[in-house]
Amino acid sequence: MSQVMGVQPVLQRSYRMMLMPAVLAVLIFAVLPLLGMFVLAFTSFDLVKGWDTGFTLKNFVKLTDDKRFIASIWVMLSLSVFGVIAQVAAGTAIAVGLEKIIPRWRFLRGIFVVPFVVPHVAVALVWLSLFTPTLSPINAFFDLFGITVPALLTTRWGAISAIVIADTWASFPFVMLLILAALQGISSDLDEAASIDGASKIQVFWRITLPLLKPALLMVALFRFIETIKHFPLIYVMTNGGPGRATQATNYYAFIQTFQNSKVSYGASIAVFLFIFAAAISFWVARMNARISDA
């Protein structure tokens, strides 16, 4: 034992040495740009007019009065809320299906995972083709029965649902994998005890499995929620923010203000808003985490 204690000081010293490069690199590559974002947001920088380094709050004052910004928050929330609900529902349904309903189909898990690794640009492009009425096999199929499928991308809620559908396709495997892991962590004794007591499979699911999954479901949902805030390729490729400004979510609006309108500082202030929004949710996640691991 005393020998082990003798090793400790050396160990701790080498741990510090190992930590140093990582800390430095994170500071340079990640923290510094974030500080840059704050500096830009509190000054006024315009790619055309140049940089006035004096401290100002005018970007944030302008935000409170910007109708496009307020509208973009609603777009963001619709995309996130509907997207997360759809992904969690689909992912959980598949996980429960593979684990409980048809265990013989477990080999399909590998297939269900595939959409998860498809780059989002490719996801956006293939769904764009499926939502292009002249091209889509879905439209062609319903045409056979004389049914005209509406062109989703031309209407406000249609375009929002199109992005939600594409995002659901890309992200249900993430939910599925984590819920599968959670399901496997639930002891089957409980299921058996309940069915011995005469509960049907459906009752077991609603009364036992689902309540036990609740912490995992909530975590996955929050995690996905934060990811959906950052939607970019799907919007850029499928709708370009349109029709009109119907799918200009906040993240996309920050991009447009910065890189299309050259209003760098204004774009940065929108990014600061998003950062604080994401940080608040992550804080909630971290707190809930602590509670789950304590339990």
Added chain:
Amino acid sequence: MRKPKGKHDFSWKQAAGVTMMLALLFFALLPIIWSFILALRPENRLFEPIWESPTALTLGNIRNLAGTGFPHALFNSFVTATVSTILAVIIGVPGGFALAKGRSSRKFVASWALLLLRMAPPVGFVIPLFILYLNVGLLDTWVGLIGAYMVLTLPLVVWSSWTSLSQIPDELIEAALLDGATMAQALRRVVIPAARPGLVATAVLAFLLTWNDFFFALVITRSDTVTAPVAIMNFVSYASVDWGSIAIASILLTLPTVPVIVFANKYIVQSMGGAVKG
């Protein structure tokens, strides 16, 4: 126990379950099958339903794609994703190890900061980076893009190697050191082999993150260093959309990621689970 059912008893509930699973399977597969069809359709049959001319298929789209800038963009993607993954692993894994095993009172700060960096919207990083790069001439360079990718990969690698390395018992490392191994030897011979699955998953996730990136590359690259996800957009123009090339390019872009995820997905779950559970 309830009375055992015969093997062939028909159950409506079971049928509903099977129907639901089939519908979801169709949803999962439709875009994949469709992109293969698009990739193989000759241009003049593109707007004809596939069941009207199921045999009108061609490899011509592949030949066309070979003549564009796309292969070079794939090469760019490969270089930037590989280099930024290797750098992040070399710098990040020792850091993760130190956080897993060292005694520090600041671990909570570290985990909180890493979580925050992973959750932060990329647009917040990209705006200052763009201004910086514009002024120092790093736009459209490999160094610039790889530097930007460290924003994505470093927090991920530190975080998830921290998770997987904390499962290695302290005694294992101490025993190796007491046997006279140096720290580097202990790492190479004992710690890394024991944690290999988790570390491989970490590297795979970091690679995927950069390989799939669209946003950073869209802002930072112009022509020479354009990566494949951005280069695909060259096939989309106001006048026409070259669906055949898009489909093949998408398939090529996805192919390298598929085997990895299918074989490694067990470990990926652990490492994502770590990411979620903290």
